[in-house]
Amino acid sequence: xxxxxxxxxxxxxxxxxxxxxxxxxxxxxxxxxxxxxxxxxxxxxxxxxxxxxxxxxxxxxxxxxxxxxxxxxxxxxxxxxxxxxxxxxxxxxxxxxxxxxxxxxxxxxxxxxxxxxxxxxxx
Numbered sequence: 001x002x003x004x005x006x007x008x009x010x011x012x013x014x015x016x017x018x019x020x021x022x023x024x025x026x027x028x029x030x031x032x033x034x035x036x037x038x039x040x041x042x043x044x045x046x047x048x049x050x051x052x053x054x055x056x057x058x059x060x061x062x063x064x065x066x067x068x069x070x071x072x073x074x075x076x077x078x079x080x081x082x083x084x085x086x087x088x089x090x091x092x093x094x095x096x097x098x099x100x101x102x103x104x105x106x107x108x109x110x111x112x113x114x115x116x117x118x119x120x121x122x123x
Contacts, residue, residue: 010082013076013078016071020067020068020075021072023068026064027063030061030064031057031062033049034050034057084108
């Protein structure tokens with residue numbers, strides 16, 4: 001649960017998720033239409049529709065989908081990292097003594113992490 005009313009970072013994440021979602025949708029359209037044209041060509045050379053602009057629209061579509069997913073997931077990872085920071089701040093305020101001991105002993109994200117603390121600043 002977010003403790004502050006600062007929605008700026010979340011709006012940036014939402015915008016980027018939407019933007020790269022549109023890029024992935026465009027890639028999916030290229031992929032499906034290009035593949036359909038090839039299937040319907042009966043072995044003939046396809047040079048119309050998207051093939052009049054690029055020779056391999058189905059692969060361009062795959063590239064767009066992949067790039068969109070990589071960037072979108074990076075933003076989502078950032079959003080969840082920020083959420084973890086907010087939740088830690090909240091629990092530190094709610095149960096400071098109990099959580100401090102736990103916080104010092106247990107790593108934040110992976111059990112083998114040498115860096116135990118994720119709480120870097122008071123934002």
